[in-house]
Amino acid sequence: MHTPEEKPFFMRDPWVYDPEKQPQPRPDAGLGFDTRALHAGFHPLKNVEQFRAFVPPIAQSMTYPYASFDKFPDYIYGRSKTPTTSVLEERLAALEGGESAVTAGSGSQALFNLIFTIARPGDNVVTSLNTFGEGYKQAATIFPERCHVEFRFVKDYTNPAAWDRAIDSKTRLVWVETPSNPCLQVTDIAAVAQVAHARRVPLLVDNTTVTSALQKPLELGADIILLSLTKFLSGNATVLGGAIVGPEALVEDIRWNTTEFVGAILQPLEAWLMLQYLETLSLRMERHSSNAQKVAEFLATHPKVTQVNYTGLRAHPQFDLAQRQMKANGGLLSFIVPGGMKGAETVMDNVKLIVHAVTFGTSRTICMHPRTITHEHMTQEERDEAGIADGLIRLSIGLEDPADIISDLDQALAKL
Numbered sequence: 001m002h003t004p005e006e007k008p009f010f011m012r013d014p015w016v017y018d019p020e021k022q023p024q025p026r027p028d029a030g031l032g033f034d035t036r037a038l039h040a041g042f043h044p045l046k047n048v049e050q051f052r053a054f055v056p057p058i059a060q061s062m063t064y065p066y067a068s069f070d071k072f073p074d075y076i077y078g079r080s081k082t083p084t085t086s087v088l089e090e091r092l093a094a095l096e097g098g099e100s101a102v103t104a105g106s107g108s109q110a111l112f113n114l115i116f117t118i119a120r121p122g123d124n125v126v127t128s129l130n131t132f133g134e135g136y137k138q139a140a141t142i143f144p145e146r147c148h149v150e151f152r153f154v155k156d157y158t159n160p161a162a163w164d165r166a167i168d169s170k171t172r173l174v175w176v177e178t179p180s181n182p183c184l185q186v187t188d189i190a191a192v193a194q195v196a197h198a199r200r201v202p203l204l205v206d207n208t209t210v211t212s213a214l215q216k217p218l219e220l221g222a223d224i225i226l227l228s229l230t231k232f233l234s235g236n237a238t239v240l241g242g243a244i245v246g247p248e249a250l251v252e253d254i255r256w257n258t259t260e261f262v263g264a265i266l267q268p269l270e271a272w273l274m275l276q277y278l279e280t281l282s283l284r285m286e287r288h289s290s291n292a293q294k295v296a297e298f299l300a301t302h303p304k305v306t307q308v309n310y311t312g313l314r315a316h317p318q319f320d321l322a323q324r325q326m327k328a329n330g331g332l333l334s335f336i337v338p339g340g341m342k343g344a345e346t347v348m349d350n351v352k353l354i355v356h357a358v359t360f361g362t363s364r365t366i367c368m369h370p371r372t373i374t375h376e377h378m379t380q381e382e383r384d385e386a387g388i389a390d391g392l393i394r395l396s397i398g399l400e401d402p403a404d405i406i407s408d409l410d411q412a413l414a415k416l
């Protein structure tokens with residue numbers, strides 16, 4: 001056993017955030033988003049020695065032979081990286097405009113890997129209640145109880161000074177999800193980045209709900225990106241995956257701690273599928289957004305709907321900020337029906353085309369009840385603060401003809 005004083009040769013120095021250090025410019029920074037979605041990380045004539053493939057091939061192999069005793073291959077063993085996950089990681093980094101990326105088995109695992117890597121017992125993370133359910137559960141239970149990492153939930157999240165007040169010398173990360181799932185609350189990325197950087201703390205933005213096709217947090221000042229690949233990035237509920245994009249030294253630290261030693265990485269088949277799906281990301285996000293806008297406008301005028309949460313509606317409290325921060329408003333929205341839990345049940349049991357399921361970002365429209373399914377662990381007080389009403393229904397608007405989604409909702413709402 002190595003003694004605690006002696007640093008074994010395989011231990012890395014932990015990543016230390018330096019707000020003065022500018023990220024390395026990406027070599028593909030001059031290319032447009034859609035071109036990067038098709039080409040980043042793979043060139044048919046450069047990447048493959050044995051044959052020329054138009055599509056990045058899957059390397060479905062978990063070990064990579066040594067050519068000789070003292071010559072380490074680029075890829076050694078599938079627990080740390082494989083050629084196919086590397087192409088995907090490069091493409092995800094390119095789409096966000098970040099230095100580097102590391103994948104994970106899910107978005108929740110990517111969050112876990114990041115916090116586990118950068119926080120030590122006694123440290124804290126500053127966030128708000130505007131986070132996805134499993135993120136909240138990690139923050140409220142696993143990390144405080146098992147790792148003694150405290151999570152501070154900023155109440156007045158629209159006020160940068162409130163974020164500032166929550167930060168202290170033990171804060172290792174500020175974590176923002178915008179627009180948030182399921183209530184579409186918007187946080188000012190540039191303003192919170194400024195506050196965090198002044199206190200020498202990096203800003204993590206979860207870019208899952210609208211993706212890099214619509215929002216570029218790194219350009220607005222964020223340092224690290226959290227992604228669930230399970231949602232719009234794949235777009236059809238056939239892959240569970242996640243990623244962290246950020247400074248290369250941080251990404252390598254995460255890779256060392258949670259993939260190299262633990263194996264918390266995406267498998268080649270999923271990575272390969274993701275590469276196919278990302279090719280149409282931008283087109284899909286445009287259609288998800290225009291369909292969602294029509295559905296949100298329909299719901300906003302419906303007499304049986306008491307509230308609609310969608311950043312594309314002028315009535316959204318942060319409409320102007322949302323339009324500044326995003327290119328379009330994406331496919332996620334939520335709405336409240338009267339009658340609490342019973343009202344939600346009536347609508348959800350009567351939809352015919354829309355599917356009741358737990359995910360979002362799929363080509364088919366999905367509805368889900370956050371109060372009972374994703375945010376059930378919150379206290380009633382926290383749910384009230386976060387906007388998780390009993391009658392709240394989350395809708396992920398798909399790629400169907402919008403008139404059909406609207407008529408399905410119309411007939412279900414008529415049952416109320």
Ligand SMILES: Cc1ncc(COP(=O)(O)O)c(C=O)c1O
Binds near residue numbers: 107177209228241
């Ligand atoms: C905003 C957001 N980020 C991250 C995640 C986690 O993703 P996954 O389901 O891949 O663990 C979710 C899941 O709902 C989410 O909504």
